[in-house]
Amino acid sequence: MNAHLPPGHPPVPTPRIGVLLLNLGTPDGTDYWSVRRYLSEFLSDPRVINTPQLVWQPILQGVILSIRPQKSGANYAKIWDKEHNDSPLRVITKRQVAALQQRLADHPEIMVEYGMRYGNPSTAAALERLQKAGCQRILLAPLYPQYSATTTATANDKAFDALRTMRWQPAVRTLPPYFETEEHIAALARSLTEGLAGLDFEPDVVLTSYHGMPETYLKAGDPYHCQCYKTTRLLAEHLGWKRERLMVTFQSRFGPTKWLQPYTDQTLKSLPGKGIKKVAVMAPAFSVDCIETLEEISIGGREEFEHAGGEKFAYLPCLNDSEPGIDMLEALVRHELSGWI
Numbered sequence: 215m216n217a218h219l220p221p222g223h224p225p226v227p228t229p230r231i232g233v234l235l236l237n238l239g240t241p242d243g244t245d246y247w248s249v250r251r252y253l254s255e256f257l258s259d260p261r262v263i264n265t266p267q268l269v270w271q272p273i274l275q276g277v278i279l280s281i282r283p284q285k286s287g288a289n290y291a292k293i294w295d296k297e298h299n300d301s302p303l304r305v306i307t308k309r310q311v312a313a314l315q316q317r318l319a320d321h322p323e324i325m326v327e328y329g330m331r332y333g334n335p336s337t338a339a340a341l342e343r344l345q346k347a348g349c350q351r352i353l354l355a356p357l358y359p360q361y362s363a364t365t366t367a368t369a370n371d372k373a374f375d376a377l378r379t380m381r382w383q384p385a386v387r388t389l390p391p392y393f394e395t396e397e398h399i400a401a402l403a404r405s406l407t408e409g410l411a412g413l414d415f416e417p418d419v420v421l422t423s424y425h426g427m428p429e430t431y432l433k434a435g436d437p438y439h440c441q442c443y444k445t446t447r448l449l450a451e452h453l454g455w456k457r458e459r460l461m462v463t464f465q466s467r468f469g470p471t472k473w474l475q476p477y478t479d480q481t482l483k484s485l486p487g488k489g490i491k492k493v494a495v496m497a498p499a500f501s502v503d504c505i506e507t508l509e510e511i512s513i514g515g516r517e518e519f520e521h522a523g524g525e526k527f528a529y530l531p532c533l534n535d536s537e538p539g540i541d542m543l544e545a546l547v548r549h550e551l552s553g554w555i
């Protein structure tokens with residue numbers, strides 16, 4: 215095609231279609247400065263922290279970023295992927311990209327990439343790669359099943375910020391929240407059933423532990439809370455379980471304000487006293503295992519539960535690049551690309 219271009223004309227790539235998996239991001243290392251850089255970018259996002267920047271930045275840059283990177287860095291070190299010397303969130307996301315690219319092999323024009331909202335690889339760099347490779351149509355796929363302004367919206371915002379600067383801007387679509395889709399619920403059900411089959415005990419209850427958020431965000435209209443409860447209800451219905459076999463809790467509290475309740479840590483501490491001594495925990499707000507699941511729940515939650523008298527504890531991994539997880543991603547992506555492929 216380029217053979218007919220006049221001298222000096224920029225090359226014209228063959229048109230392709232991009233699928234950009236978007237996730238939250240993670241530090242480049244477990245050292246103080248890597249974690250500080252990441253947390254500073256993350257916690258400076260007004261979609262995440264609603265306090266006016268004039269008030270918030272001195273608190274963040276002064277108090278929080280003096281202490282938290284050390285504590286978080288030590289926690290990241292507990293779960294760091296030694297083989298790849300990288301964060302599990304990035305390692306698993308890369309595997310999702312490779313698996314999805316393979317599943318879409320019947321469409322060689324599709325190019326799958328990933329970008330992070332905070333840290334590396336940035337959303338802007340990923341979009342530039344896609345655009346340079348000739349992707350004139352791009353599906354932005356924030357990998358958060360439940361919508362929240364603190365996750366889905368800010369991931370899309372970041373992508374749109376980058377698109378604003380492009381002379382040849384691709385057409386874009388965004389993946390809607392997929393918490394209630396048949397594909398998502400079926401994937402969770404399969405993953406849960408397979409996870410339970412691998413245990414040497416039958417849990418009295420399964421906790422569906424969702425990342426929390428300040429209660430004020432719910433009151434301001436963020437639908438995340440309701441979408442979490444609906445995910446669990448649909449999962450119970452799909453499995454034919456009594457709803458009480460699944461509990462909804464919220465984890466990863468940050469700061470002194472009231473967050474969505476019931477809290478996962480307090481629930482785990484209280485269950486043994488109520489005679490519930492065997493539990494399994496899954497985390498359906500996370501598409502990929504990360505510090506919040508591998509450290510906070512699988513290590514910390516287990517300790518809290520056992521310390522309170524719990525006898526059996528299992529953490530069931532996220533969908534990650536498992537077969538049910540990639541089946542789901544493939545189906546969601548093919549659906550969203552309809553008319554383009």
Ligand SMILES: C=CC1=C(C)c2cc3[nH]c(cc4nc(cc5[nH]c(cc1n2)c(C)c5CCC(=O)O)C(CCC(=O)O)=C4C)c(C)c3C=C
Pocket residue numbers: 238239240241253262263282286301303358362364365425426427428438466468499500503504505506
């Ligand atoms: C006000 C603070 C936070 C809100 C609101 C929030 C929402 C939210 N987050 C996720 C998914 C992830 N969060 C992760 C880490 C993380 N989250 C917060 C704070 C808020 N999250 C902090 C401070 C951190 C950093 C870790 C730490 O210092 O303890 C991650 C994991 C990143 C990793 O590197 O492994 C994910 C994923 C969701 C779904 C969500 C929705 C309400």
Ligand SMILES: [Fe+2]
Pocket residue numbers: 425466
């Ligand atoms: Fe978070």
Ligand SMILES: [Fe+2]
Pocket residue numbers: 439440441443
């Ligand atoms: Fe609600």
